[in-house]
């Protein structure tokens with residue numbers, strides 16, 4: 001326990017805050033601590049978590065990606081056209097296309113950053129605009145409803161009728177979220193490549209001197225983020241059953257905030273999958289709670305903003321110290 | 330290879346040149362290291378030692394015309410990965426460690442390299458790290474975040490990292506700069522063991538006694554040019570200094586009786602776990618030495634005097650008035666300046682320019698009429714201090730990180746002297762500074778004292794305080810245990826007490 005607190009100070013703090021928040025909301029609203037509410041929280045936030053773990057890898061490597069949400073929209077359009085062109089496809093082909101297109105868009109970012117030595121925020125703001133402009137131009141802002149039926153038919157993994165007759169269910173995106181989290185965890189914690197990503201984000205010059213290939217690191221980080229963006233896009237369209245060109249713009253900042261809340265550092269070298277999950281959940285549960293309490297939705301963003309400020313301003317409190325025996329750790 | 334053939338040299342480099350923005354950092358240098366040899370690389374700050382190491386290890390590419398051979402194999406070009414595969418490991422002068430990673434991961438970082446992804450075994454990592462630390466005979470918490478360690482322990486991590494790999498040639502760029510005597514001794518004995526096992530070591534240090542003790546040959550550079558390669562057998566410190574600088578420095582004990590009145594008075598100052606019941610007075614024009622082993626509480630005491638940490642008990646007064654410092658801002662406003670021992674983290678903002686770093690603490694003084702920064706005043710201030718301290722720089726606009734280690738230390742000094750302080754706290758001001766420059770820095774310290782400044786000189790090198798201070802305090806276990814006058818107490822007596 002002490003070891004966990006030490007290795008994951010931010011995550012432990014976040015978990016504590018989350019538990020307190022949940023306890024408070026369960027007392028304040030009878031609808032909060034219900035199976036239905038929790039499953040729908042998971043269903044509604046699975047896509048954000050998928051994007052968050054993708055973005056996490058970029059942040060760990062010391063970069064930032066503003067373009068991934070728009071990239072997800074581009075992937076949705078490309079997938080619809082490509083799937084229609086091959087006669088419909090199935091889930092396997094859908095994942096392949098979504099992941100592949102997303103990877104390609106991510107690699108464009110990596111290429112620009114590495115080849116021209118431009119910082120990632122500038123590159124991804126440019127590609128954000130380029131992707132979005134091209135998408136609006138070629139789609140003329142039209143919605144697409146002609147999704148193949150395997151894609152738009154809701155896949156329910158598990159359901160359960162509660163005592164008062166309402167249904168609690170978990171849908172496909174939750175499973176995909178779990179797989180993406182596991183894959184990202186293995187990549188960053190369990191492979192040498194992942195540890196090189198941390199090292200590169202932490203001290204690029206030190207990493208270079210150790211012979212870590214810088215270009216490859218950028219490609220892996222932004223490629224992974226792009227792939228997660230594509231898969232998230234596929235899941236998003238599965239939930240909404242339609243593709244709208246400007247539906248995802250703006251989501252990048254929401255996800256970025258959650259990832260930073262979860263302990264990733266904008267300077268690189270720090271962050272965890274658990275932190276991403278908790279960060280997304282904290283924002284979601286706060287909004288959920290405000291909703292249940294009947295607070296105006298216009299206040300949500302303000303409250304979320306305050307939470308982020310509080311989290312960042314207390315980020316140098318170290319919970320490991322509170323539990324350490326005899327003062328200094 | 331037949332058993333009686335002579336072993337191949339670890340390195341044979343010749344015709345090495347490197348130009349940075351038109352300035353020749355290295356000019357036609359040859360460098361040869363025998364197998365299993367301990368070879369020293371000596372020269373003043375900025376003479377090109379670190380640059381030479383970076384060329385050998387593929388971090389920089391030399392100008393065309395270089396001939397490079399590592400363990401008998403010729404290379405047209407070297408990359409860091411090739412150098413590592415050829416069996417070269419480096420302890421970098423700036424450490425090049427990863428602050429967010431744990432001690433274990435930093436030490437065993439080598440095991441995580443390579444382009445093909447592999448699984449990471451944290452238990453293997455810890456075992457490798459622990460055994461490297463055991464060879465150095467030190468005990469560090471393997472799970473601590475590296476960025477939380479003090480500089481001396483980070484240095485040890487960097488050393489241990491070079492021992493993890495099965496290197497046949499290890500470069501050590503000023504590995505002892507922030508180590509205490511006992512840690513240095515442990516390192517030197519590791520170097521001897523390595524050498525006996527056939528591992529060649531290239532050792533860089535500005536502590537000439539160490540250089541002569543450990544190495545069999547020394548290559549001397551001056552201003553990027555090769556002066557020569559000399560056997561250390563029969564070499565003396567003064568001869569080596571002469572080779573490095575082209576002139577000689579004789580030094581006498583500088584102590585005299587200060588004439589000024591009491592400036593800084595510390596009464597019964599204590600802070601739990603750091604120092605206990607510290608009292609002393611520091612007079613204007615006095616250089617007060619403070620020595621002791623690392624961990625004796627010297628740096629912690631300085632931090633309190635500079636307002637960075639509050640004392641639990643006791644009083645600090647300046648010119649008879651009690652001070653209540655709640656931050657280092659207050660301390661600067663009162664005329665206290667602090668030159669930190671940890672130049673990489675605390676002293677300088679590495680990516681910013683030399684000029685901006687120099688004026689960082691005096692921004693208010695260089696403003697023009699409407700309160701905006703005046704470029705002219707900044708330029709004048711910077712030019713004045715660069716000349717005063719003889720800092721070897723290209724342009725004031727260059728990033729501080731491009732300076733050699735010793736010149737960075739002078740920029741730190743310039744930054745604080747520009748604040749025109751009344752009390753100057755110097756915490757190991759000569760870490761990584763060459764002999765010539767040390768003499769220069771102490772000459773400046775003396776001049777400042779003569780102008781009436783009260784100076785506290787902290788150092789873990791007893792000869793340094795012995796030579797340069799008027800009075801010496803010995804701190805051990807957080808307490809001041811002795812006070813000496815260098816004119817009455819000999820160096821060997823002091824050393825015996827401190828290193829006991």
Ligand SMILES: Nc1ncnc2c1ncn2[C@@H]1O[C@H](COP(=O)(O)OP(=O)(O)OP(=O)(O)O)[C@@H](O)[C@H]1O
Pocket residue numbers: 349350354372373374375376377378379380381422721722723731732733734735736761763
């Ligand atoms: N990346 C760089 N860009 C520009 N100039 C550089 C760079 N690296 C080194 N130099 C210059 O090259 C010269 C040699 O520097 P180097 O770091 O090799 O000195 P050094 O012998 O290691 O000195 P020290 O003992 O102070 O560490 C210095 O004048 C330095 O300013």
Ligand SMILES: [Mg+2]
Pocket residue numbers: 378379380422502733734
């Ligand atoms: Mg150097």
